[in-house]
Amino acid sequence: MKLLTGVSETLPAAYVTEERLAIREAARAIAMKEVLPIANKLDPVQGEIPMELRQRLGELGYFGILIPQEFGGLGLGVFEYVLVTEELARAWMSVASLIARGNGLGAGFSEEHRKRILPRMARGEYLGAFALSEPDAGSDVASIRCRAELDGDEWVIKGQKMWCTFADGADFIVLVARATPYDPANRHAGIAQFFIEKERGSFPAGISGTPMRKVGYHGWKTWELSFEDFRIPAGNILLPQRSGTDAHDGFKRAMRGLSIARVHTAARSIGLARGALEDSIVYAQQRVQFGHPIGDFQYLRFKIAQMATEIEAARALMYAVANDIDHDRLNDVQASMVKLFASEMSERVTSDGIQIHGGAGYTSEYPLERYWRDARLTKIFEGTSEIQMRIISDGHLPRPSKG
Numbered sequence: 071m072k073l074l075t076g077v078s079e080t081l082p083a084a085y086v087t088e089e090r091l092a093i094r095e096a097a098r099a100i101a102m103k104e105v106l107p108i109a110n111k112l113d114p115v116q117g118e119i120p121m122e123l124r125q126r127l128g129e130l131g132y133f134g135i136l137i138p139q140e141f142g143g144l145g146l147g148v149f150e151y152v153l154v155t156e157e158l159a160r161a162w163m164s165v166a167s168l169i170a171r172g173n174g175l176g177a178g179f180s181e182e183h184r185k186r187i188l189p190r191m192a193r194g195e196y197l198g199a200f201a202l203s204e205p206d207a208g209s210d211v212a213s214i215r216c217r218a219e220l221d222g223d224e225w226v227i228k229g230q231k232m233w234c235t236f237a238d239g240a241d242f243i244v245l246v247a248r249a250t251p252y253d254p255a256n257r258h259a260g261i262a263q264f265f266i267e268k269e270r271g272s273f274p275a276g277i278s279g280t281p282m283r284k285v286g287y288h289g290w291k292t293w294e295l296s297f298e299d300f301r302i303p304a305g306n307i308l309l310p311q312r313s314g315t316d317a318h319d320g321f322k323r324a325m326r327g328l329s330i331a332r333v334h335t336a337a338r339s340i341g342l343a344r345g346a347l348e349d350s351i352v353y354a355q356q357r358v359q360f361g362h363p364i365g366d367f368q369y370l371r372f373k374i375a376q377m378a379t380e381i382e383a384a385r386a387l388m389y390a391v392a393n394d395i396d397h398d399r400l401n402d403v404q405a406s407m408v409k410l411f412a413s414e415m416s417e418r419v420t421s422d423g424i425q426i427h428g429g430a431g432y433t434s435e436y437p438l439e440r441y442w443r444d445a446r447l448t449k450i451f452e453g454t455s456e457i458q459m460r461i462i463s464d465g466h467l468p469r470p471s472k473g
């Protein structure tokens with residue numbers, strides 16, 4: 071059935087180029103023809119993203135959208151990154167997330183790492199996991215306790231990490247840990263990123279992992295990790311170190327990376343909401359009750375109108391923020407706004423999609439419940455909605471003296 075509406079067929083005039091339209095069209099075709107059928111088959115049985123699909127995404131260059139061409143990537147911007155992400159998330163959010171494991175994790179690499187690793191990342195042959203969260207440090211990132219201590223020419227790592235998605239399937243882990251002892255008076259000091267190479271499909275001696283049971287996001291596993299005197303070479307600290315009080319500026323770098331990740335999360339949220347809208351438009355024309363397609367009932371028509379409007383609003387903000395990042399006008403507050411707005415919108419819209427499908431929406435025969443389960447997560451990871459509101463309010467009001 072042809073969709074009457076639901077997707078803006080062109081990009082806003084300020085951003086439209088032939089190349090961008092072509093990128094979006096190609097990603098849309100891949101998502102709908104190659105990703106969606108796999109998602110519909112595997113997600114209900116908690117199956118993981120197949121290796122063949124990962125290879126296909128690699129051939130398309132999707133792991134290297136942000137990687138410079140000199141290192142084998144497409145050398146495009148955050149704008150193109152969110153265009154592709156929205157399309158992939160419309161089919162399966164896990165896949166839209168997987169491409170971040172090439173695009174999002176190389177920021178702190180040394181020149182040697184960049185030459186050796188980025189080309190493989192761009193092809194999707196060498197992908198990473200990110201270990202920041204801990205059992206007692208989620209929103210409060212500056213309270214992490216995982217410790218890296220220098221012993222001769224090696225770092226010795228001890229501590230626990232939570233929620234490390236893809237830790238098993240990854241070829242490396244970017245670990246955020248403390249290179250100096252925890253100082254309550256200067257909690258951000260000493261936080262650094264470390265590079266851990268590993269065999270895909272297992273954990274090296276000194277790291278053990280337990281998979282976590284989740285509501286959704288079934289395309290890959292999420293792990294609790296334990297580091298017990300795990301050793302890596304001294305050179306595997308990722309970010310340039312400075313002398314003096316700002317040695318190890320990992321905290322600031324990690325926060326900048328989170329801003330791009332937040333726009334990427336907005337794109338994931340919008341893709342999910344679009345899935346719910348498009349499927350609802352089809353269903354509303356097929357399902358007949360009281361002698362009419364349910365799409366004839368004004369309440370349902372207005373619900374569709376509301377869903378479409380909310381998606382457009384989120385997308386407009388996402389384009390603006392992505393464009394600003396590409397023009398070196400990164401604004402943390404705006405990145406938080408788009409993440410907050412899009413993820414809250416996505417949960418509402420996907421839930422409305424379930425409602426429009428009635429009982430069918432509450433079964434795994436239709437993907438609506440997957441859209442909703444995954445949309446629910448977008449309000450939690452990459453900084454919860456409350457943390458985004460905290461950042462936004464701090465941008466508008468003087469910080470309170472306590473709290």
Ligand SMILES: Cc1cc2nc3c(=O)[nH]c(=O)nc-3n(C[C@H](O)[C@H](O)[C@H](O)COP(=O)(O)OP(=O)(O)OC[C@H]3O[C@@H](n4cnc5c(N)ncnc54)[C@H](O)[C@@H]3O)c2cc1C
Nearest residue numbers: 200201202203208209233234235450451452453454456457
């Ligand atoms: C499926 C999944 C995958 C993930 N993948 C990864 C990953 O790959 N790598 C990684 O490092 N992490 C990952 N995370 C972790 C994720 O980033 C954290 O769950 C998130 O940051 C929230 O931390 P928390 O769960 O400890 O919640 P908490 O920080 O304990 O928050 C609990 C509640 O308190 C609220 N709250 C906390 N502080 C404040 C405050 N100051 N003001 C107002 N409200 C507040 C929160 O908003 C929330 O509602 C993942 C999480 C999930 C669920």
